[in-house]
Amino acid sequence: MQLLRIKLENWRGVEAAEIRLDAGITIVEGDNEAGKSSFIEALNLLFRERDSTKKQELKRVTPKGIDTGSMVEVELTVGEYHLTYSKTFNKKSATTLLIHKPQSLQLVGTEAHDRVLQILDNSIDYSLWQAIQLEQGSEFSQVSFKNSDSLAQALDNAAGGRGAGDGESVLLAKAQKEYLKYFTEKAGKETGELAALRTRQQDLERSDANLGGSLAELERYVDESAKIANELGGISERLPAMQLNVANLEKQKAELASFQQQCKALQEAVRSSELQCREIDRQLSERIMLVNESERLQSAIVTTGKQKAELEQGYLKAVESLELATKKRDSLLKQRQSLEQLVRSVDVSIELRNQKLQLHKLEQQHLQLVSAQKELDDLESEFATYRIDDVVINRIEKLEQQRRDFEIKIGGSSAGIRLQFLKDTRVTNNGRQQLYKTGEDLTADTSSRSTLQLDDSLRIEITPAADNFELTIEYQKTKKALEELLIDCGVKSPLEARAAHRKRAETIARQREMRKNLKAISGDVSVSILANTIEGMRQSVAMLSAKAEVSDEAANLEVLRQARWQQLEELDHSIQVARDLRDQSQQHSADAKTRLDVSIQGIALDQQSLVSVTEKIEAKEKELSTVALQSQKIEASKELKTAQNALGTVQSELDKLNSGGTDLLVDNARLSLQRAQGDLHNLELRQADIKARLDQMQAEGLHEKHQSVLAERDQNKAQIQQITRRARAAEKLWKTLIRYQREAQRTYARPLAERVVAMGTVVFGDDFSVELSESLNIVTRTLKGKTVPFDDLSGGAREQLGILLRLAAAQLVAGNEGMPLILDDTLGHTDARRLETMGAILNSAAQSTQIVVMTCYPARYSYVGNAKVVRLQQQQSSLFEAL
Amino acid sequence: MTRYFLKGEAQARFTQDRIDLIPGLADLCEKHGAGFVVVCGDVFDSNHVAPQTVVRAAEKLSRFAYPMFILPGNHDPLNAASVYDTEAFKALPDHIMVVRDHAIYRSDKLPSIEIVGAPWFNKQPTIDLCGQLVDSLEPVAAGVTRIVLAHGQLDSLMPDTSHPACLSQEKITAALAEQKLHYLALGDRHSVTDCHASGRIWYSGTPVATDFTETAPNKVLLVDASVGIDPRPRVEEIETGQWRFSRVQKSIDTKEDLLGLQEQLEKIENKERTSVLLSLSGSVSLSISADLDLLVEQHRDLFASLRIDELRTDLSVVPDQLEYEEMSLSGYARDCWDELAEQAKQSGGDAPISEEAQVARDALALMYRLADRGL
DSSP: OEEEEEEEEEETTEEEEEEEOOSSEEEEEEOTTSSHHHHHHHHHHHHHSOTTOOOHHHHTTSOTTOSSOEEEEEEEEETTEEEEEEEEESSSOEEEEEEEESSOEEEEHHHHHHHHHHHHHHHSOHHHHHHHOBOTTOTTSOOOOTTOHHHHHHHHHHTTSOSOOHHHHHHHHHHHHHHHHHBOTTTOOBOHHHHHHHHHHHHHHHHHHHHHHHHHHHHHHHHHHHHHHHHHHHHHHHHHHHHHHHHHHHHHHHHHHHHHHHHHHHHHHHHHHHHHHHHHHHHHHHHHHHHHHHHHHHHHHHHHHHHHHHHHHHHHHHHHHHHHHHHHHHHHHHHHHHHHHHHHHHHHHHHHHHHHHHHHHHHHHHHHHHHHHHHHHHHHHHHHHOOOOHHHHHHHHHHHHHHHHHHHHHHHHSOEEEEEOSSOEEEEETTEEEEEOTTOEEEEESSSOEEEEETTTEEEEEOOOGGGHHHHHHHHHHHHHHHHHHHHHTOSSHHHHHHHHHHHHHHHHHHHHHHHHHHHHHTTOOHHHHHHHHHHHHHHHHHHHHHOSSOTTOTTHHHHHHHHHHHHHHHHHHHHHHHHHHHHHHHHHHHHHHHHHHHHHHHHHHHHHHHHHHHHHHHHHHHSOHHHHHHHHHHHHHHHHHHHHHHHHHHHHHHHHTHHHHHHHHHHHHHHHHHHHHHHHHHHHHHHHHHHHHHHHHTTTHHHHHHHHHHHHHHHHHHHHHHHHHHHHHHHHHHHHHHHHHHHHHHHHHHHHHHHHHHHHHHHOTTOEEEEOTTSOEEEEEETTEEEEGGGSOHHHHHHHHHHHHHHHHHHHHTTTOOOEEEESOOTTOOHHHHHHHHHHHHHHTTTSOEEEEESOGGGGTTOSSEEEEEEOTTOOSOOOOO | OOOTTOOHHHHHHHHHHHHHHHHHHHHHHHHHTOOOEEEOSOSSSOTTSOHHHHHHHHHHHHTOOSOEEEOOOSSSOSSTTOGGGSHHHHTSOTTEEEOOSSOOEEETTEEEEEEEEOOOSSSSOSSOHHHHHHHHOOOOOTTOEEEEEEESOBGGGOSOOOSTTSBOHHHHHHHHHTTSOSEEEEESOSSEEEOSTTSOEEEEOOSSOOOTTOSSOSEEEEEEOOTTSTTSOEEEEEEOOOOEEEEEEEEOOSHHHHHHHHHHHHHOSSGGGEEEEEEEEEEEOHHHHHHHHHHHHHHHTTSSEEEEOGGGOEEEEOOOHHHHHHHTOOHHHHHHHHHHHHHHTOOOTTSOOOHHHHHHHHHHHHHHHHTTTOO
């Protein structure tokens, strides 16, 4: 199909306009509201709507206030046809078809409309044509190729005929329907009958568990009932025997009580006799003990008297030994005192000798110290005469230097006078007289007024030149200051001053050396302290000399002292031995005295006890004689024997009756009987309770309910297996089919993608590629290895890809009839470089596809090489041909 | 008794037939001149059956004119929940007797006959109840015929005889030799069984078939063990129940085989009381498989139940070339078919078909069906 011409009248803002279109690319330029979009709108409505339509969309296209309707007319070729087709909408509506080829024919109204649709249907894919148009404002949107049979056919052919036919689509739909009977569409979860059966199965499993549990409980009751019945039988059998046992044991217990009473009386009699016998035995024992005690005391008194005499002898010997030891100790102590005196006298002599030596040493030191001190004092006196210290000498040196400087300066501007003495001559220089030896020189400057008088023979008056006056004054000042300083220092010249300064320094060094020697001699001790020390020591030596019994000049004083000390140590040892011996004797004496005292006291106590015992024996005998007491003992023993025999007889009977066991047996038998009766009662109650429960549960018919549930569960399970098998088959078929269908779609979309890539490489670069979806939309763009989803791309890229996709689709179908591609105001988001490449693409595509571009920015399409340009002007009423 | 494979009215019919057996027995007694009936256990599936089941059975029994001795068995033991202690059973006439202990029944109404039984008191006895009974018996008086009723499995028929409740055949045969009994009527085994060469120990089987595993069900025994008819008592098997539980095994590879199966099914009589379990083998095409499904579907409601025994069925459904061509597949549908057909082949030799291959075969069959045998 190729559009040749489009004409509008009274269409929105366009009164009348016509554009003629080229077979290749036609660029229709025009400002806003020039009517570019109106051409596209009119073209669509021309083919789509009948002239009689009342749609609001149509009503809006006719301007208000005019009598005629809105007219659109198009001239085109399609298939074998060349025709002109026009419609007028809203007012004076009309449809006219004028077929020029292959045979001339004119049709109007509905007939014309239907005929055009028939021609289009037979020749082009109207849906695709609608899809590839790019209207203003939709530049970012994807293309919908959903209903495009021709594109599908073209792609199918390009893909090698692997696309699906109607039959496959129907099968796919049926397979999906079958799948959806069992599974949800999105999550693939079981649904429908299968899900219901599984739910029912879970319910049945729960019911099975519940009923099984109830039946198990019922069986437990049955088992418990049987057990209780068994226990009840056993208890009922045991009960009479237990009752008889209790009666027998109670009778036995009464007999036992009688014997126990007899036994108790006899036990009392035995106990009484035993007490009486024990009392008599006690009294007899007491008397025997008193007699024995009396005899023991008498014997002890005799024995202790003998021991006392022996102790007295021992004590006297001990006292004697003590006295001897004491004397020995005292004698040794006296010897020690004498020896100590001798030692002390030797020590005094040694001390005296040492102090004398020390005194001599101090006196020598004192003499040295005094001498050194005197020398130091002399030096200090000498030092006091030297007044030129470092400061003063520096001052002198400085003044002398200044004076010389002045002399040089003055000398440079005035004549000098040099007098050389040929003999000793007295010269008065400015009033001062001085003797100059033979050969000495006197230099006088002429910078100041001065007078030299040689003896009385010659007077030389020097008057300086007027130019050196101020210099001379300064020189005089300096000179005077130097002379005054020298006078103050007691020297006549700087040379002498320097000699005095050197001597002062030497004196200081000598003083330092002298003080160092003095310190070495005295050791920080002053002469006065040393003198005092010497005086103290002299007095001490005098005292020691007075006390000394041995001459301090003896050569063997230390040997003597050592011998005396050795004697003293030996004596100390003897003294210690004598002291120990005395202490022992003293202890022996004290011990002997103690033993003697104890013996004397023991004898006294024994005698006192003997008296007391004798009195007691006499009192007892007086009360009851021992013979009578022994007779009472014989009688009491007889009574005890009789009672014990009787008790033995009764006890033997009691033992036979097992007195302790009988009580326990009776109590136990009673308790056992009570317990058995209680058990019987409880078991009967429990049995009745179980019976009631069983009756209640029996009425429920649990077995059949359970069997019914089990049967349904098994039926349900079988049905689930059957339906699961069907479901898995449906799932398998659906998933396999859809997988192949998607694969086929991908194969099918490949030719379109390849065309997009072929063109896109020019625009974006060599490494450009796109992925198309099953619905033939661009999913992603890959550039320089980076893949970006379509929706995330920039506006410009999306716009360019949208045009490329439309061009690719148009080219694919161009081999058949082909169809024009209309682009309304696109490439508004494209930069200059890509405008150039897009221009090249459009130029290339126009060789096989008619392209109509509507734009208000003609510069965007200046890169399109071979384009026909048509300019529209606002409110134009005449045709503008190509420039 | 509930059978899971019997649905709805088939189960109701089965239950009712079991109750209706009681008047049927009375008719047989009359027809063959029987003096009394012994039932050796498991009259009821459980002591916990619904009260209406007990009442309906008791109602039929109350009309039963012949003496009947009912021995409690392992399913209906004489325990605290015994069905025989319900009011319905207590109200039965005196000639309907439940054997409750080892007491020997003697009556003028049955001269020269002694009946004694070993009832079960719980579901899991720990002793040989029959052996215990015969040990306690004295030899029968001259001219008296003693019938012993017992329930359980004879050790001579059991692979494992270690269970303490097994019935000792040795004791029984010794008791027979000692003239302590003349005939032992046994219950528990659902197949008629002559257990001893003397012909005096029999399992009577079940009067109404209940399962596919039973041998010679639907029978009662007519026994004359009277003294003086030595050496063997007269024992006659009499048909009673109409229910059949049939296994049908068939190899199907061709449409002719399928027709053979159809004929086989159609020949079965009394279909409403027949439960059929099909065990099929062979290899069939999709169309034959679809026809088989149709055949089973069409006959399902005719029978009490008609099922394919999946465990014993090994039927390969493999599409053949004709079917493939018939479908005229193209495009991705053809690719899908090829893949499924390849997966469906994945089972080697006699090995059972893999699950994946089975699913693929089912998917192919479904595809064949959905394509209406041609696209």
